[in-house]
Amino acid sequence: MSTATEQSLPLHEWSAAALVAAYSCRALSPVEVAQSALNHMAQWEPHIQASYLLRPERTLEAARASESRWLSQHPLSALDGVPVTLKDNIATQGDPCPLGTQATDGAPMAADSPPAARLREAGTVLLCKTTMPDYGMLSSGVSSFHPLARNPWDTRKTPGGSSAGAAAAAAAGYGPLHVGTDIGGSLRLPASWCGIFSLKPSLGRIPIDPPFTGRAAGPMTRSVGDAALMMRALSWPDERDSMSLPFAAIDWNNWDTPLSQLDGVRIGLLLDAGCGLPVDPEVQSAVLRAARLLESTGAIVTPMQPFLTRTMLDGMDHAWRMRSHLDLAALPEERCALVLPYIRAWADSAAGMTGTQVFKAMAQFHATRVATVAACNAFDYVISPTAPCVAFEAELPSPTNDPLRPLEHIAFTVPFNMSEQPAASINCGYTHTGLPIGLQIAGRRFDDLGVLQLSRAFEVLRGPQQPWPSPPV
Template sequence: MASVDQLTAAGVASAIAEGALSAVEVATAALDAISARDADLHAYLEVTPDLALEAARRVDERRAAGEPLGPLAGVPFAIKDNLQLEGTHTTCGSRMLEGYASQFTATAVSRMLAAGAVPLGKTNMDEFAFGSSCEASAFGPTRNPWDLARVPGGSSGGSAAAVAAGEATLALGSDTGGSIRQPASLCGVVGMKPSYGTVSRYGLVAFGSSLDQVGPLARTVRDAALCLQALAGGGPDPLDATTTGAPRDFLAHLGPAADAPEPLTIGLVPRLLEAEGLDADEKSALSHARHVLADQGATFVELDLPHADAAIAAYYAIASCEAFSNLARFDGVRFGAQVGAPTLAEQTSRTRAAGFGAEARRRQLLGAYLLSSDAYERYFTQAQRIRRSIAADLSRALSRCDAILAPASPTCAFGFGERSDPVRMYASDLFTVGCNLAGNPAISVPLGLGPQSGLPVSAQLIGACHDDARLLGVAAALERGHGASASAEPAPVAPAFLGRGGELPA
């Protein structure tokens, strides 16, 4: 058997169910990996050994008593630090919430626990999910497990790095404009943003309420599907009115690895595949993905998304406005830290200046301006119109194919400090924000290491709204074909913590 830190979630659950491993053994191995590696990576803000071992013991007791086990029984998972878990702190990577103790548990986390998963702790993130590199955390950056001098992506960088480094088997992230898919791409793991409304947002600290979605980061597509089944398989959440639909089977289109994949039609959008700024390694990965899918009998159809070029502008207008509204509550009176002052107005001003970092202040200032009477119609209203057009474009395109092939990130992992210009950093989201605006599901599938950089590369697949199961099936076909065609698979656990990667960032 492979070492425990290299097992998939399906492998862990199977080994525990069969008695080959105990849940306590698996949890202990995960905690040992964190202890050995996280001083270099800084993937976690808080580790919860007591909660993990208690949950693992309950799994072992149920097995010993002959009781049925959940589908993720004994699988260690990490939780992005904007999701509540009672008994932990939820800081959102911000000084504003430093020391805040969660008073309840998010529905997504509760459903993971009900499936038998074992909570390892809370992972680092860009402050309030504002970022694409995990450099904006108030508690220091997370490092990429493939090269410690590079970023892991963001804002769910801690969750992606934890899975890539063998510090967790699964992890939860949130995706507002690509914050699961982009770090998954940079760290060489699977990352999925489900359709909007598939997973409850209750207990997720909001960034953009019409854009946020909780989703899995995993080592394989099957693991992502198992995680999504736990997160959403129970159907709508009465605590979140935006959740939709009846319980669904997200494993329906996966099939055993030996099965021939269903004939697929894949959409190609030239303006995405040939976009300015797309580096050579990512272009190579997309070309490889096309060949892999073609070898499995897929046919291709050329599509146009006429409003794709406007997605970044529309996204940053809408997201900033929603962020300004959502973060207004952190004023030192209702929520958050408090800095004393002679008057209430001055106290609020000082508290927000001290509690929020530069990027959080920048986003809120932009949102405040865009919602002002002078700018509302010119910017926010226009952005909403573009949003509807983007959704219509995707709907038309996906009526002709099973999924659209696109990049997840324009480049491989970049170095710390390379994108200090905010506009350049925002361009990291070029290929991901459209799905959040439209509510479509999308998944980043790792495709090994780039021939020039030696860093992880990936392809993104975009599916039709609320057809997440079919999208997972297409992703599994790409994953199977890549595994069959690759001459050398990358290590399941990234090697940087073993000494690769050069100098650590300050």
């Protein structure tokens, strides 16, 4: 979208790049933009409940500081003064980090986590933190701590999770920039169900604390361009992340490349994950249309065979169950009782596992990694549905509503967490009822820029989208 077009929109809907351009020529103040976002959030919040630690006075104080920097021509970065939100589990100094559950003690955090630190250093204006389910262990907005988050496209539906509030905030227009996290699909699944863009980067590209196998932070935005702009700030190494990648001189400004560069690019088309929920026919049709659009540029699209197995998916599920079972067992009984019953039932189902069973379950993380890399080696990129289904009822913790079958919807996303490959979700259509459908675009390990470039190419090819939802009257 051009800056000229954006000038007809409310300020909270402007892209980050357009805002910075306006700040630099003094056509806009960060204070005006922050106030516009806060006013808009006040209309939406009663309906979608995406925010946590919404403190307008602090937001406006940060916006005034940014305004002073722009007036003195000393902005801290190309993001100075741009509104941003951070997921609950991304620690901010002096604030509690409840992780979506009543079971935490509410102690203030001693320091900013790496993503929060980089954005604070860049001069962004924090609008709020965003909501998540207990410990991030659900693909929904159901939480024992936060009010139930809902999807702006249809408030009867979930925004997804665990980056529930972040996805809802992006779709509802709470400013242009949002940060979530992902260990099995928690960026991409809510992005798919809320019709936004998100990039789960290569493991270690965006440092995170605490680090864990497959865990990543990433941008959640309405456009590929805004995500690329965020990567300039978020991708600096941080020694607190033992998996943090060394600095790489990636030209994040080079995200918008000509469609002609897709001629001859090899793209794998994965329509069957190998296990999990069957793909909804409307989802499959939208992904097939996306594949044809990419083929029209000269890209070579080749169907792939499934590579994830039931043993792999169940093994990862059971290993996570045991991890959570041990975490919950370490809590005082009265605090453990505050965790969502669904999550307690899921975690405690691992109580009787033997050491041999736990070892075999843990081995499936590596087995998934090996299988994913081998399956993708023949291609430059792999496209697939982000999720086999679309947004489900907001009150359900998962599509199956079954704690013994909780991960049936992550079979397309979780392989790329384990293989450490970058993978994005971008909207590729809508159901007959108007719910968004996500296309996943995965690239080779470390080719985060390439995934952004292919995502941008598809963004151009897909054409105009449905208007973003407005607050209910």
